[in-house]
Amino acid sequence: MTRTFIALEMNEAAQRHLEGVIHRVARGLPSVRWVDPAGIHLTLAFLGELTDEQLTEATEAAGIAARKVCSFSYNLSRLGVFGPAKQPRVIWMGINEPSGTLSLLHRVLNRELEQRGFAVDKRPFSPHLTLARVKVPLTSEEQGNLQSILTGKQHGIVSTEIYPVSSVYVMKSELSRMGAQYTCLQEWKLGDVL
Structure with a gap:
């Protein structure tokens, strides 16, 4: 068995x-568990x-x-949270x-997966990059720091730089005490012929 996602x-x-x-x-958030930036990816489908x-x-x-969608670009928009602020x-x-x-790619991928019998997430697609998982309650000081960041202008956080996307990756995820380790199993170029 291979723990798999597409990203x-x-x-x-x-x-x-x-x-x-x-x-x-x-x-400002010392109790939070931050992810390794080298492992950050945008998950299109987690398959387990x-x-x-x-x-x-x-x-x-x-x-x-991937073949049905052309390459595109994105920028980083803002910090946000899942769960209560x-x-x-x-x-x-x-x-x-x-x-x-990006939304088109997500829809096409889900359709192709469903046609092959995979269960896909029916929630609205919310493209994001996970930076941290909060495992313990924030202190009142940390709550205040986070609120300041979320409600402020986020200078130095938001990027106007444009980042190109030209491939979709089928990834293997292996869990360990050191965190998840990711291995690319297959790269598909956007717009390429199979």
Whole structure:
């Protein structure tokens, strides 16, 4: 069985920016568990534990979806949280992709996965990059720091830089005490012929 997801990888420039954001924000939120910027990705579909046959089907679905969508670009829009603002579960960076190609890619991928018998997430697609998972309650000081960040202008956090996307990746995730380790199993270029 292979723990599998389909995602967009961040390029080095995006990783560097996110590393800077994490470093800056982490000072005011010392109890939060921040992710390794090298492992940050935008998940399009989390599929869980797959057999070899299912993995082949998922890889095929990702390839067909990638072929149907052209390359695009995005920028990092803002920090946000999942869960209550005073006690969030996740701190994330939003993605702004005005052409709608990212949402199209997500819809096409879900359709291809469903046609192969995979259950897909029916919630509205909310493209984001997970920066931290909050495992313990924030102190009142940390709550105040987070609120200041979320309601402020987020200078130095939001990036106007444009990041290109040209591939979709089928990824393997291995959990350990050191955190998740990711391995690319297949890269599909957007718009390429299978």
